[in-house]
Amino acid sequence: MSDFSRILLFLVSCVFTQNIVFARALGFTAMGDERRVETAAGYGLVVALAMTLSSALAWLLDMLVLVPAGMIHLRIVAFALAVLVAVWLVEKLAVAARPALAESLGGSLMPVAANCALLGIAVLNYEAGYTLGQAVLSGLFGGLGFLVAIVLMAGVQERLETSRIPETLKGMPIALISASLIALAFMGFTGIA
Amino acid sequence: MNLHLSPAPHVHSPQSTRVLMLNVIVALLPCVIAGVWVFGFAALATVLVSTVAAVLGELVWQALTKQKVRVDDLSAAVTGLILGLNLPAGAPWWLAALGGVFAVVIVKGLFGGLGDNFINPALAARAMLLASWPKYLTHWPAPAGVDAVTAATPLASPGSYTTAQLFLGRIPGAIGEVCKLAILIGFVYLVVTKTISWRIPVAMVASAALCGWVLGANPVATALSGGLLFGAVFMATDYVTCPMTVPGQWVYAVGAGLLVAIFRRFSVYPEGVTYAILLANISAPLLDRCFRRRVYGHEKGEKA
Amino acid sequence: MAEMNTSLGARVETALTTKNPALRLALGACPLLAVATRAASSLGMGVATACALVCAALFGAIFGKITPEKGRLPVFLLICAAFAGAAHMVLQGWFPAVSEGLGLYAPMIAVSCLFLGGAGRIGEDGIGKALADAVGMGVGFICLMTALGAVRELIGCGTVFGAAVLPAGFEPMLMLAMPAGGFLALGLLMGVCNAVSGRNKKKGASA
Numbered sequence: 001m002s003d004f005s006r007i008l009l010f011l012v013s014c015v016f017t018q019n020i021v022f023a024r025a026l027g028f029t030a031m032g033d034e035r036r037v038e039t040a041a042g043y044g045l046v047v048a049l050a051m052t053l054s055s056a057l058a059w060l061l062d063m064l065v066l067v068p069a070g071m072i073h074l075r076i077v078a079f080a081l082a083v084l085v086a087v088w089l090v091e092k093l094a095v096a097a098r099p100a101l102a103e104s105l106g107g108s109l110m111p112v113a114a115n116c117a118l119l120g121i122a123v124l125n126y127e128a129g130y131t132l133g134q135a136v137l138s139g140l141f142g143g144l145g146f147l148v149a150i151v152l153m154a155g156v157q158e159r160l161e162t163s164r165i166p167e168t169l170k171g172m173p174i175a176l177i178s179a180s181l182i183a184l185a186f187m188g189f190t191g192i193a
Numbered sequence: 194m195n196l197h198l199s200p201a202p203h204v205h206s207p208q209s210t211r212v213l214m215l216n217v218i219v220a221l222l223p224c225v226i227a228g229v230w231v232f233g234f235a236a237l238a239t240v241l242v243s244t245v246a247a248v249l250g251e252l253v254w255q256a257l258t259k260q261k262v263r264v265d266d267l268s269a270a271v272t273g274l275i276l277g278l279n280l281p282a283g284a285p286w287w288l289a290a291l292g293g294v295f296a297v298v299i300v301k302g303l304f305g306g307l308g309d310n311f312i313n314p315a316l317a318a319r320a321m322l323l324a325s326w327p328k329y330l331t332h333w334p335a336p337a338g339v340d341a342v343t344a345a346t347p348l349a350s351p352g353s354y355t356t357a358q359l360f361l362g363r364i365p366g367a368i369g370e371v372c373k374l375a376i377l378i379g380f381v382y383l384v385v386t387k388t389i390s391w392r393i394p395v396a397m398v399a400s401a402a403l404c405g406w407v408l409g410a411n412p413v414a415t416a417l418s419g420g421l422l423f424g425a426v427f428m429a430t431d432y433v434t435c436p437m438t439v440p441g442q443w444v445y446a447v448g449a450g451l452l453v454a455i456f457r458r459f460s461v462y463p464e465g466v467t468y469a470i471l472l473a474n475i476s477a478p479l480l481d482r483c484f485r486r487r488v489y490g491h492e493k494g495e496k497a
Numbered sequence: 498m499a500e501m502n503t504s505l506g507a508r509v510e511t512a513l514t515t516k517n518p519a520l521r522l523a524l525g526a527c528p529l530l531a532v533a534t535r536a537a538s539s540l541g542m543g544v545a546t547a548c549a550l551v552c553a554a555l556f557g558a559i560f561g562k563i564t565p566e567k568g569r570l571p572v573f574l575l576i577c578a579a580f581a582g583a584a585h586m587v588l589q590g591w592f593p594a595v596s597e598g599l600g601l602y603a604p605m606i607a608v609s610c611l612f613l614g615g616a617g618r619i620g621e622d623g624i625g626k627a628l629a630d631a632v633g634m635g636v637g638f639i640c641l642m643t644a645l646g647a648v649r650e651l652i653g654c655g656t657v658f659g660a661a662v663l664p665a666g667f668e669p670m671l672m673l674a675m676p677a678g679g680f681l682a683l684g685l686l687m688g689v690c691n692a693v694s695g696r697n698k699k700k701g702a703s704a
Contacts, residue, residue, distance in 0.1 A: 025531035025676035026605075029524050029612065037482060073586065076604040080578035084571045110570050111513055114616065116528040116608040127601045152475055156311050159478035164305030166258065168691040169684075172523055176684030177303055181312050182475055183677035184320040188452075188468020191461030299681070303688075325672040 007137065013193035014141030020117050021149035022183040024124075027117030028176070030150065040154035041147070046090055046112055048143025051121050054079075054086035055139025058122035059132050079122040087113040117146050152182060210307065214267035216388040220379035221274055221427065227362055227372030232282035233337040236368045240277035242286045246293030247273025254302045268307045269297050275427055276315040278369025279420065279467075280322075281333050288329055292318040312474045313434045316424075316467050323467070333365035347418040348463040351410070359417035369427075370420040380426045393435060393446040394425040400450025408458045421453055424466040434474040441480040449473040513570065513617035519694070521634065522641050523687050524612040528605035529642070530679040532598055536658045539646025540639065541595030542606070545588055547635030549580035550610045554619075554631030561620020573616045574607065581607035613638055641686070648682050649673045 014020075021027050030043065061078045065071070071078075091109040112118070121142045125135040156178050165174050228236040251269035255262045264270075273293045280289055296318035301310040323330045333346050346365050347354050354364050362372030370376075383389045398416050405415035416422065429435065429449055436445050449469045456465020515521060525546070526533065533539040553576045564572050585603040588596040596603065613634045622630070647657050653673030655663045672678045 023676060025679055026528065028527045028530070028680070029608075037479065074582065076582040076585065076607060077575060077578045079604060080574050080607060084574060088571075108567060110567065111617075113570065113574060114513055114608065114611050116605055119604055119608055120528075120602075123601050123604050151479065155478035155482065156475060158482075159311050160304065160309070163309035165309070166303070166305070166688075168695060169303060169688045172520065173684045173687040173691070174304065176680045176687070177299070178311065180677045180680035180684065181300065181317050181471075183675070183680060184317060184324060184672075185312070185468055185471035185475060187320065187324055187675075187677070188456055188460060188462070188465050188472065192455070192459045321672055324675065324677065325670040326668060327671070 009193040010137060011141050011144075012189075014138060015145040015148055016186065016189040017191075017193050019145045019149055019186055020120065020142050021146060021153075022179065022186040024120065026120040027115050027146055027149070028179060030112075030115045030117075037151060037154045037158060040150045043112075044143075044147030044150045046094065046109060047115060047117065047150075048140065048147050049093070050083070050086045050090045050112060051118055051143035051146070052136060052139040053089055054083045054118050055121055055125055055135045055142075056132065057082035057086055059125060059130070059135040062126060063132075075126070079119055079126075082122060083113050083118045086118070117142070149182075153179065156182070210266040210268060213388055214271050216383065216386050217271050217427070218267065218274065220382045220388070221271075221278065221369070223375035223378045224278055224369040224372065224423070225274075227375035228278065228282065228368035231336045231362050231364075231371055232334060232368060235283035235334070238286070239280050239282055239284050239289050240274060240368060243277035243280065243289040243293040244270055244273035246290035247276065247297045250294035251297040251302070254298045255306075258302070260306070263307070266307065272296050272301070272314045275369075276318050278423070279315065279319050279367050281330065281366075282368050283334055284329050288322060288326060292322050295321055308433050310433060311478070312471055313428050313431050316428055316471050316474075319467050320471060323462075333367075335365055336363045336371075346463065347414070348457060351414060351418070356413060356417065359414065367420055367423075370423040373417050373422050376422045376426055383426070383430075389426075389430040390442075392439070393430050393442055394422075396443055396446035397425040397429055397450040397453075398422060400447040401453040402450075404451045404454035405457065408454055410454070410458070415454070415457075419457070419464045420466040424470055425449075429470050429473065431474075434477060436477045436480045436484075438481055438484040440484045441477070444480050444483075445473050445477060448476065513612065513615065515615070516618075518634065518637060519687070519690060521612055521615060522637050523683060525609040525634075525638055526641055526645060526683060527612075528608040529599075529602060530683060531676050532600060532602045533642055533646050533649065533679065534653060534674045535598060535650045536643060536647040538595050538598030539642040541588065541592055542599060543639035543642030545584040545595065546606050546609050546613070546642075547639055549577065549584040549606055550613050550635050550638070551628065551631045552580045552583075553577045553610050554614050554627045555624065557614060557616075557619040558622065558624045558627035564620065569619050570611075570616050573614065573619050574611055577610040577614065577616075578604070578607040581605075581610065609638075645679075645682055645686060648686070649678060653678060 018024065027047075030047070058079045061082055062075065066075060066078055087109055090112075094109065121139055124142075125138050128134075128138070130138060153175070157175065160174065160178070169177070225237070225240060228240070247269045248264050252262055252264050255264070273296070276292050276296055277289060280292070296314035300312060300314040300317040301307065304310045319330075345353065347359060358364055360373045362374070364371050380394060384391050398421060401421055402412035402416045406412040425446075429446065436442050449472075452469035452472055453466055456462065456468060462468075529542055529546075533542065553573070556576045557573050560572055560576065561569055581604060584606055585596070585599075588599070588603070599606075614631060619627070651657050651662070652670050654669045655661060655667045670678075673682060
């Protein structure tokens with residue numbers, strides 16, 4: 001199998017078959033209330049970028065500091081640190097490159113670090129024993145999977161705006177139930193990659 | 194009747210909904226009859242159980258949540274009927290009943306009722322049943338009179354059935370999907386009565402056949418195997434869950450067909466029509482967003 | 498929730514600063530949703546998270562006072578990660594079954610604490626108040642996780658705390674053990690809680 005087709009299969013696997021939100025149930029907290037497709041896409045891009053960076057940083061921290069220094073018990077703290085640094089870098093980047101985008105996301109991007117998909121992907125990479133290149137690709141493709149998930153969810157939430165959802169289910173409960181039905185549909189990808 | 198209305202606010206008048214749903218039920222009758230002809234009365238029992246469960250489920254849900262009981266709009270009956278026709282003949286009664294209740298309560302009722310669900314209730318219920326009790330939904334009884342208890346579907350063993358067999362339906366499969374002749378009769382009826390437009394079914398089947406052909410499958414067999422035709426005619430055309438804009442509907446149908454071809458070729462399940470239509474449903478709001486502005490502008494321009 | 502123009506960043510921030518305890522509990526359960534499939538191990542995860550939360554809240558209250566507002570979230574995340582790591586080691590050593598159930602989701606305890614502890618507000622309250630809040634949230638979280646695990650175990654494999662409680666003919670609904678079932682179970686649980694508390698409120702108002 002050529003490198004290209006292997007990467008393509010990995011992409012399909014990360015975005016659809018093993019989608020970080022619908023197949024791994026990580027990162028849902030970010031999409032509770034979001035109903036606008038544009039901001040969802042902007043947020044998804046920020047997360048995808050941060051996931052790519054944090055995957056690389058977490059790998060480097062693990063291999064260059066923790067393992068040589070025999071501090072592997074601090075892995076969770078180290079990965080959290082990698083996430084924070086990645087989000088901080090993305091914030092600097094966003095402010096420099098697209099001030100409007102940063103503005104639309106509400107000034108500080110630090111709350112993005114509370115997205116468990118970021119910490120999750122670092123842990124997944126470590127558990128899978130990826131090389132640096134694989135970890136970066138996994139972060140990028142996982143981030144694209146998150147982007148797909150949050151944009152689909154925002155579309156559905158927008159559609160539900162005119163629905164007569166019972167008062168007790170408005171907000172997060174109906175978002176969870178919607179995610180459940182989307183996760184069922186994503187099971188169709190099982191076995192594709 | 195204009196079929197490109199926004200579904201949520203407009204389909205609530207029970208009278209017009211009932212006429213539409215009655216047309217769908219009439220169009221489904223040939224499939225029910227063909228299913229009974231192929232699989233015997235076990236097929237009728239399965240379809241009846243899921244239909245009754247869906248209607249009762251809707252009745253109890255609407256009464257419990259203190260809404261006006263609207264089972265007389267027949268939408269729950271159609272959901273139950275379509276779900277039943279998607280199951281194998283002789284599926285356990287509790288399976289068909291649970292599916293019917295899940296469809297009308299979880300997929301539709303929790304979101305506000307008819308017109309408020311974002312995904313096709315019968316298909317979502319089928320996906321739930323397949324995820325929860327896979328052994329019953331992958332066990333296909335052989336047609337009555339054939340000397341076997343179970344048999345391979347045309348998708349599991351391509352080339353083992355002639356085109357005539359595929360067309361007339363003396364083959365294993367879900368109750369409603371086997372007889373293509375009956376589905377086509379229903380399709381013609383729905384188009385003639387203007388209940389649905391020909392656009393989505395034709396585009397979806399053509400796209401699946403073409404993409405399947407590119408991926409190495411016989412296009413005629415692709416179109417006539419599995420639940421493609423049934424799904425394209427009766428489920429992809431659901432007003433509530435398909436895009437409202439015409440260009441959106443084209444992309445939706447072609448995309449669903451493409452997904453069918455991909456799922457049949459690559460996924461672990463031999464059939465992927467259920468998932469293809471569900472994913473198309475989920476994308477429908479986004480497709481509408483892409484095309485809505487232009488269409489609105491266009492209409493405004495025409496009126497002015 | 499009605500305002501459309503609130504930006505997403507602000508929304509996430511709201512999720513981190515909300516005072517609504519039910520919402521904080523549900524957000525805290527999300528990171529562990531994939532693995533909260535059995536009553537016993539969910540109870541274990543709940544207790545581990547609650548312990549980490551109380552410790553993190555103590556340190557958060559101390560450090561929150563001396564960190565500028567923008568630095569609170571990062572500081573609290575690191576504190577939570579440290580105690581999540583400690584909780585994970587305790588589980589590995591003494592409760593291997595729970596640790597196995599968590600699998601690679603163990604670090605997610607840190608993110609759960611972030612939401613349970615209201616990361617956006619640390620340092621605003623005194624130490625005593627922060628601790629009381631953390632204990633309350635911890636107890637609530639143990640209840641929520643146990644309920645979630647019990648419901649999913651009951652329907653998803655026909656047992657509760659490993660004991661068969663349903664008749665022999667029962668065929669488990671496998672979906673409940675999957676992420677799709679987790680989303681559904683948590684969404685419905687929240688709906689039921691809202692309905693019950695709404696009814697209580699009405700009763701209280703009329704009385």
